[in-house]
């Protein structure tokens with residue numbers, strides 16, 4: 001368990017959704033309205049870090065809308081270039097460009113980047129280095145496939161995914177800028193969720209693995225992702241080693257996303 005209960009994170013990863021700028025604005029407005037109408041939840045203030053990750057195309061539009069409404073919801077990039085600074089890298093967005101636009105957090109290593117774009121350790125190490133160089137916080141995603149789990153290799157795989165990037169950034173960066181998201185690949189977008197017991201056991205193993213690098217890393221937040229929904233959020237939030245959620249599909253419905261956020265927020269207050 002972490003040495004003290006950290007403020008949980010609930011991050012909605014919108015992936016390549018929704019379809020139009022208007023739909024992005026509507027979803028953002030629904031979030032703003034739901035939070036305003038539920039002041040008791042105190043979300044984003046003292047009990048929860050709440051964030052959404054729109055496409056690069058819509059990041060600044062959504063950020064501006066949230067800021068104008070004085071919403072506590074933060075904006076996260078879904079990915080970042082492996083290349084630092086500026087230059088001839090067609091199609092890329094660097095960590096420095098994100099930082100200069102006021103985006104302070106990025107996902108790295110999401111399983112869809114690993115599987116669809118063949119991102120492995122070499123690229124992920126470069127992305128981590130570029131992100132910390134620009135001062136970004138990072139949600140580093142790890143997780144095993146179904147065949148790896150069925151072969152009894154789940155724990156080994158996720159610990160290896162940390163090991164292969166660990167020394168690409170400093171211990172201080174791990175202490176101050178890294179969040180882990182454990183997302184079993186077989187649970188992403190499938191409706192299958194790791195049971196709270198299975199998720200908790202993997203989170204505990206990841207925490208023990210991090211502690212072996214340095215005792216202070218016991219406090220690195222570890223989020224769970226993979227078919228998190230309003231009806232399973234409370235049982236996941238109740239687990240001692242689960243410090244939040246990375247939510248895909250359910251984050252595209254403001255009501256569902258807020259219910260998930262409330263589950264983590266209430267659990268934090270109860271703790």
Ligand SMILES: O=C[C@H](O)COP(=O)(O)O
Pocket residue numbers: 013110183187188189190191225226227228246247248249250
């Ligand atoms: O980044 C989010 C994860 O891929 C989970 O997606 P999901 O909630 O649709 O399973």
